[in-house]
Amino acid sequence: MWxxxxxxxxxxxxxxxxxxxxxxxxxxxxxxxxxxxxxxxRRALGLAGRPPNQYGVHSFWLGALVTAWSSWVF
Structure with a gap:
């Protein structure tokens, strides 16, 4: 299921x-x-067949920062 x-x-x-x-x-x-x-x-990653311990939340913060920067929020 996707x-x-x-x-x-x-x-x-x-x-x-x-x-x-x-x-x-x-x-x-x-x-x-x-x-x-x-x-x-990480539970969702495991259910999706991805190695959970290879992912963290840092990429979410970085993504939010890049989005805010590109939208001239700063």
Whole structure:
């Protein structure tokens, strides 16, 4: 089964609590911690047949920085 990450993000954003703050939050709007995100991320990688320990969250931060920079957020 393949999941389109763009469509999955659209569905998530439509369902998540509205307002400013972090993208990934719990149902009570508390932010998902780095450790929680990494645990779920690595579990998903394993289910996808990828080696989970070869990936970290650094690439997400770098991607966000590059996106912000290219959008002239700074």
């Amino acid at each position: 999941v389109c990450p763009i469509e999955a993000l659209r569905v998530y954003v439509a369902a998540r609590p509205q307002g400013e703050g972090p993208l990934f939050v719990h149902l009570d709007s508390r932010p998902v911690t780095k450790r929680e995100f990494l645990t779920v991320f």
